[in-house]
Amino acid sequence: MWKWLTALCLAGGIAFAAEPGLTTFPFEEGEITAIQDAPGGMNPAIFSGGSAETLKQNWKGKNIPSSYNVFLIRKNGKRILVDAGNGGRKGSLTGKLRALGIAPEQIDAVLLTHMHGDHIGELLTSDNKAAFPKARIYVSEHERGYWAKQKNAAMAQQVLRVYRKNLHVFPFQAAVLEGVAARDASGHTPGHTIFELGKIRFIGDVIHGAALQFPDPAVCAVYDMDRKSAVAVRRKVLKEALDNGWILAGGHLPYPGIGTVRKNADGSMQFVPLRAAGAQRSR
Numbered sequence: 296m297w298k299w300l301t302a303l304c305l306a307g308g309i310a311f312a313a314e315p316g317l318t319t320f321p322f323e324e325g326e327i328t329a330i331q332d333a334p335g336g337m338n339p340a341i342f343s344g345g346s347a348e349t350l351k352q353n354w355k356g357k358n359i360p361s362s363y364n365v366f367l368i369r370k371n372g373k374r375i376l377v378d379a380g381n382g383g384r385k386g387s388l389t390g391k392l393r394a395l396g397i398a399p400e401q402i403d404a405v406l407l408t409h410m411h412g413d414h415i416g417e418l419l420t421s422d423n424k425a426a427f428p429k430a431r432i433y434v435s436e437h438e439r440g441y442w443a444k445q446k447n448a449a450m451a452q453q454v455l456r457v458y459r460k461n462l463h464v465f466p467f468q469a470a471v472l473e474g475v476a477a478r479d480a481s482g483h484t485p486g487h488t489i490f491e492l493g494k495i496r497f498i499g500d501v502i503h504g505a506a507l508q509f510p511d512p513a514v515c516a517v518y519d520m521d522r523k524s525a526v527a528v529r530r531k532v533l534k535e536a537l538d539n540g541w542i543l544a545g546g547h548l549p550y551p552g553i554g555t556v557r558k559n560a561d562g563s564m565q566f567v568p569l570r571a572a573g574a575q576r577s578r
């Protein structure tokens with residue numbers, strides 16, 4: 296009965312409340328569904344640098360609001376993921392895709408901002424096979440090169456191995472797919488990439504704690520591998536987003552993880568989430 300109802304609603308293009316953690320935004324560039332792979336706040340202790348200690352005063356005993364987000368782009372009949380979540384017991388990506396009526400073999404491409412475990416985990420099944428068997432995996436040559444050589448990077452190396460025939464390794468500044476360009480955002484990891492689609496910027500892990508890093512981009516999370524470059528990228532992205540009215544979609548921005556940048560009267564910046572009005576809660 297439910298299956299039949301789901302099929303009917305999807306066929307008719309009617310919004311269908313599947314489950315929380317799925318929010319679809321209809322953009323000119325294509326439909327983007329923010330998928331919450333897992334909820335999650337960041338412990339203030341992981342942040343340092345800049346005015347972190349002062350900013351953390353507001354969050355004593357509380358986690359900084361955050362999330363684990365994956366984005367699904369539906370454009371010209373293609374289904375493209377940006378990153379692939381945690382996998383294992385923590386992640387829920389595959390189940391949420393099924394709730395949208397999408398089977399793993401219907402994913403055409405996965406764009407990886409980088410290869411940390413919380414962005415590649417669900418590329419592998421529990422028995423370490425390709426979870427998205429027909430998907431082409433896009434990763435920057437710097438990112439692939441770095442993880443391929445590390446000693447303790449079993450998950451990244453397994454991903455590179457099982458998808459080797461479907462791996463598309465690109466240089467920075469390349470057009471990776473129709474309408475999607477890759478930009479150098481290295482710092483968080485050696486090949487960290489921002490993907491551009493029209494006015495939307497998929498910024499991966501440029502931000503871990505919006506409440507600290509929008510007011511002061513010099514604040515770093517412990518996961519930023521090259522802090523100096525990570526800060527430079529963060530400053531540049533936030534300024535350009537503010538100047539150009541970009542929409543940012545981030546791996547750890549508070550769910551649904553899509554929004555714009557506002558400058559406050561005191562000159563500090565703030566993340567402004569896009570409201571789900573104009574978006575469908577799910578479909």
Ligand SMILES: [Zn+2]
Nearest residue numbers: 411413500546
């Ligand atoms: Zn991450």
